[in-house]
Amino acid sequence: MTFVGAALSLAAFGVSLFLAIYVLGVVLRGPARRAFFVLMFAFAFWDLTEAIARAMPPGTDEGLLMALLYGTWTGIVIVPAALMHLALTYPEPSPRLRRWWALPAIYGPVAVWVYFIVGTRFMLDGVAYNAFGPAPISAPTGMYSFPLFALWLYIGVALFVRAWLRARRGWAGPVQGLVAAGLLLGAAPAGITEIFWPAIADPAVPLGLGSVYTLFWSAVIAYAVARYQYLVIEPVTEARPLRAVRHGLERGLNYLVVEPGRSTAMGAFREIVSSTPGLCVSALAPERIVERFGLERTPIVWLTTTSGGERPVRPAGLEFELLHTITKFLRENPGTAVLLDDLDYLAELDGFEAVARVVRRVTNQASASGGTVILATGQGTFGPDQFAVLRGSVDQVLEVLHGPGDVSVPNGDHVLLIVPGQDAPAALAAAGGRGGLLLTTEHPSKATRRFGAAYDIRWITEGGEADGPRIPANGLDLEGKRAVAQFVIAHRGGDVVLVGLEQLALYNDFRAILGFVKELLDLASLGGCRLFVTLSPDALSPREVAILARRFDAPTNLAGVRRTPSGPSTAAPESRILYRGPVS
Secondary structure, eight states: OHHHHHHHHHHHHHHHHHHHHHIIIIIOOSHHHHHHHHHHHHHHHHHHHHHHHHHSOTTOOHHHHHHHHHHHHHHHHHHHHHHHHHHTTSSSOOGGGGSTTHHHHHHHHHHHHHHHHHHOSSSEEEEEEETTEEEEEEOTTHHHHHHHHHHHHHHHHHHHHHHHHHHTTSTTHHHHHHHHHHHHHHHHHHIIIIIIHHHHOSSOOOOSOHHHHHHHHHHHHHHHHHHHOTTSOOOOOOSSOOSSOOSOOOTTOEEEEEOSSSHHHHHHHHHHTTTSOEEEEESSOHHHHHHHHOOSSSOEEEEOSSOOSSSEEOGGGIIIIIHHHHHHHHHHSTTOEEEEOOHHHHHHHHOHHHHHHHHHHHHHHHHHHTOEEEEEEOTTOSOHHHHHHHHTTSSEEEEEEEOSOOOOOOTTOOEEEEOOGGGHHHHHHHTTOOOEEEEESSOHHHHHHHHOTTEEEEEEESSSOOSSSEEETTOIIIIIHHHHHHHHHHSTTOEEEEOOGGGGGGTSOHHHHHHHHHHHHHHHHHTTOEEEEEEOTTSSOHHHHHHHHHHTOOOOOEEEEEEEESSSOOOOGGGOOOOOSSBO
């Protein structure tokens, strides 16, 4: 029976490991993915250590067996916390998880239980054998400790069932119910044979059926993933309709929206998802999309190199992960809508040809499934030849003309200041800069005199002459990102300032500069901080300035919309008005 026990544990380990890798790499992004991965990791670690222990020959040193059984129980005590985490993140994340103490409160008890298991004799007290191989002997105090652990486990299961009760009438109801039923059917007997039985039995040894339960749980979840696409992006509509329809795009067509900001493309998409499910793909942080454009329920795929958010996708995965996500959503949800924003950003990082191929495949899939696609890019970010290729992939082009309009800087918005370097301190103060982290190519002594002592200076320099904190000019993606990440973690809500962006062009190409600015924006958004960037006029080409300015989403007033079919030219160059003042 020892061989059977080891084989059973090994089989359960294989299923759990496969599910962890599959969901982590293919299916889901964000908190639910992480919670599910932790749960599957706990199952896999539990089963692997148990399989190794059961495969040991007779006469194996008890110390080695005990170490393996400690590992088994470490995996076991992670399960309740992971269940609570998953219950609070799926199908919709709980607002409670946004609080800093939420995850420590969920996983903190794990450390306590591991201490009692490994560091004391409060729960386990030696090795014995059951029908499947070696197993831990329950300590005399197990009659108190094991029921406490069972209570913790069943609280996690109860929270998961509660999440199903809340979602049972929605799209997640059937699949969430299936997984909840599997957990109940497995957790109930597991408590009897593996927790309560050792506390009252003589000898006090579990029956060794833990691998049967993990295999059962994993099989149920695997069926849910395969049959119901559990944890996959699901189509939902916004709960609150817009007060008035302003754009009126026709469903079932593909559009290209060209504008300095994002208000038209996002507004038109928001109108559509009031009655039709949709998927939003944007380089703008999801929190800012929710706040500015009201996409409270619509799934948002965030184009970012920074880990965070529910569905982050690296721009480097354009033709693989991102394309697969969009086409799969359109194919499996006919008649839905997709907003593919920031084509200019993707083209700069991945190349225009790659973006054009993705656009063609996405619009073809939308046409085949009766979906609506809105492509959005900045005005002046593509050359005439590139724009002609994009125009040929859509049914209509909307070119939005903006005047200067309202150039105020709302509190909390990121700001791009296009001013001469000498005017940077005054412009920064006028925009609301309060002090914080300042990245500059100026010598720290001069920067301190110009900007004040309220700023913590990080000198960007190519030499080794810095006697204080410095960032290598050609190491922005590593040292620069690390400095900003440490600051936003320690100073939530503070200011991050990058002065003299044009000076970075002496050491980096525009692609690297754009990537660095985007990373700063994402880190600042995740940390609740505000980013200020100064750029001297005419230091970069108009196209590069337009691409940078759109990252900051300048608030402007709508002056006019020019709508044309995909064939003719959209507008004469002289009709395009691009305002490049202070933006946020």
